[in-house]
Amino acid sequence: MLRIFYHTKYEFVRWWRVAAGLTLAFLAAGLISFAVTGGVNYSIEFTGGTLMQLQFKTPPDVAEVRSALDAAGIQGAEIQQFGANTDYTVRARDEKQVEAQDAGAEGISKQIASALDAKFGAGAVTVVRTEAVGPKVGAELRTGAAMAMLIASFFTLIYLAIRFDWRFGLAAVLSTTHDILITLAFIKIFHIEVSLTVVAAILTLVGYSANDTIIIFDRVRENLKKPHKGETLSHILDRSINETLPRSIMTHATTFSATLALLLLAGEVIRPFAWVMAFGVVMATFSSIYVAGPLLLWIEGRWPRLDDAATARAVRAGEAAAAAPRGADRVSAR
Incomplete structure (x- = not known):
């Protein structure tokens, strides 16, 4: 042909x-x-911070997810749907949270997981993957x-x-x-x-x-x-x-x-x-x-x-x- x-x-x-x-x-x-x-949308790899991919058993109310994170001190987190209506990503890129990665990369992710478990119940949210990068990295x-x-x-x-x-x-x-x-x-x-x-x-x-x-x-x-x-x-x-x-x-x-x-x-x-x-x-x-x-x-x-x-x-x-x-x-x- x-x-x-x-x-x-x-x-x-x-x-x-x-x-x-x-x-x-x-x-x-x-x-x-x-x-x-403004500028391009850099990932956690370049800005530093914590990225968590979450899978809920039932489609969540984003407002409830945000309120749970705010109550736990995770301010200004980005919450986005990631494929299906039960899959979401949470990006914590607040300056203080990014600096906290130097003290312990898993600290913020554990704080997010605990806050969601307290809000939606144990086992209602599954952490699919976690990325944590400090500001220097x-x-x-x-x-x-x-x-x-x-x-x-x-x-x-x-x-x-x-x-x-x-x-x-x-x-x-x-x-x-x-x-x-x-x-x-x-x-x-x-x-x-x-x-x-x-x-x-x-x-x-x-x-x-x-x-x-x-x-x-x-x-x-x-x-x-x-x-x-x-x-x-x-x-x-x-x-x-x-x-x-x-x-x-x-x-x-x-x-x-x-x-x-x-x-x-x-x-x-x-x-x-x-x-x-x-x-x-x-x-x-x-x-x-x-x-x-x-x-x-x-x-x-x-x-x-x-x-x-x-x-x-x-x-x-x-x-x-x-x-x-x-x-x-x-x-x-x-």
């Missing part, structure tokens, strides 16, 4: 303005969400996660600089940065809790997006070495994307199917990871075609690899790029 995608001649690059508009609109929505509701995990993302991006840049001409490498890195920013906007807009599993998903997407762009750029480099009879770089890009289209469809379809299975069947704990991965697969596909390619065209137009100095000056002046960012009309192979 996928044979229908062989020898296609779709003009992908011409839609770069539409793609840029969609990207800017989504980023603007993310910035508005930051301005209105939370800060270290947050710093470590940020460092992991920066290091992964740095080594990706080094690899691309060695494997490709710097113009290709710069376009690929900027495209991957675009994916990270869009994914962060997605996380904020949909209030996804940022945990270590979500950080793992973002790091996975860094490699996935870069690899997807490299596949197309590698074909572009091969086509540049062939006689191209005066084709512009935009035409070569379109041809390269079409030539890799069957492989891209197969890769993205199988990856998205796996993440969709996690999203639908894996349960609440893994769902944030699955959401980020599913969105990231779609965004990596989008950026490798509509972001990386136009960026390469712009970079080639700004710093063209041309033997003819007069043509190079014309490109820089914009005379040979009336429909920017199509860039130079004459492109030489590296």
